[in-house]
Amino acid sequence: MDDAARHLAEAGLASAGVGWAAQLRGPEPPGTVCAYISSGVEPGTGLLLEALVHAGHRVFVPACEADHQLSWAEWTPGVKLGRSALAPVMEPVGPRLAFARLGPVDGILLPALAADPAGVRLGQGGGYYDRFLAALAFPGSPADGAGRAAPTAAVVLEREVFPEGTLPHDSLDQPVGWVVTPGGWSKAGRAPR
Numbered sequence: 568m569d570d571a572a573r574h575l576a577e578a579g580l581a582s583a584g585v586g587w588a589a590q591l592r593g594p595e596p597p598g599t600v601c602a603y604i605s606s607g608v609e610p611g612t613g614l615l616l617e618a619l620v621h622a623g624h625r626v627f628v629p630a631c632e633a634d635h636q637l638s639w640a641e642w643t644p645g646v647k648l649g650r651s652a653l654a655p656v657m658e659p660v661g662p663r664l665a666f667a668r669l670g671p672v673d674g675i676l677l678p679a680l681a682a683d684p685a686g687v688r689l690g691q692g693g694g695y696y697d698r699f700l701a702a703l704a705f706p707g708s709p710a711d712g713a714g715r716a717a718p719t720a721a722v723v724l725e726r727e728v729f730p731e732g733t734l735p736h737d738s739l740d741q742p743v744g745w746v747v748t749p750g751g752w753s754k755a756g757r758a759p760r
Contacts, residue, residue, distance in 0.1 A: 576724060577611035579749025581618040584676060584722070587745060587752040588624060591673045591718055597623035599669055601639060601717070602676040604628050604648070604657050609678050610724050610749065617644055627669055630658040635694045638663035654693060666699070672717040677743060682721035685731045686742035686755030700741035720745035720752065 568576070588600050600619050605612040619626050620643060627639040631653040640659040648657040666672075677696055681689040690696050703716055721743045728746060746753050 573611060576749040577614045580610050580612065580722065580747070581614035583747050583749060583751050584615045585618045585622050587676075587720060587747050588619060588674055589622070590752075597625075598671060598673045599625045599627065600674055600676065601627045601629070601666075601669070601672055602642070603678050603722075604642070605678065606656050610722055612676075612722070615676075615722075616642055620644060624673075627664075627672075628659060629695070629699075630663050631656065631695060632663075635698050637666070637695050637699050639666055639669055640664070654695070666703075674718045674720060674745075676720050676722050676747060679721035679723050679727070679743075681727045681729055681734055682723050682743065682746045683729050683731045683734050684746065684753065684755060686721075686744060686746075687731075687734045687736045687740065688721040688743045689734050689736075697740065703741075718745060719743040720747045722747050724748060725750055 584602070588597070592598060602612060602616055602619065604616070616626055626642045628642045629637040630640050631651045632638050633653070640661055640663050642659055647660045649660045651658050677688065679688045679690060700719065723746065725748045728748065742755065744755055746755070
């Protein structure tokens, strides 16, 4: 993908991500959204993070912890970043919180190498998000601090959305409820918006 196409994809993703978050809230004012700082070949999330903040959302991104666990740090434009000691990603430098301490979370945007319309998400294999999603799905989990599970969405490019049933997965893989691409978002099992 050349620079112009990459920028268009990033701008489309920003628009789609803000739209996805807004439809989750309905008429309520913006709340908290968890996202991530993209790396490598992942769709760029720089404009998405900025757009979510400018739309009034409080944004948290993950920080890698021991035993493949995640904590969360607030992201704002210009926040100081440092390379994780545990994974090849950038993380905000500063306070880290357990997910349950974030309060109500409207939605969680997750990195993915691929996804399908049924909600199967193919991650990079590090296991951080698999463990995180499993903890959210476990009955009695702290969920989002308000006692409810937050909606999840895999973030991919259109070419990374595969036909249902073609991605490898097993019983440990937690499905996502949405797929967000630069072209829009769709609920698992429904046509894109």
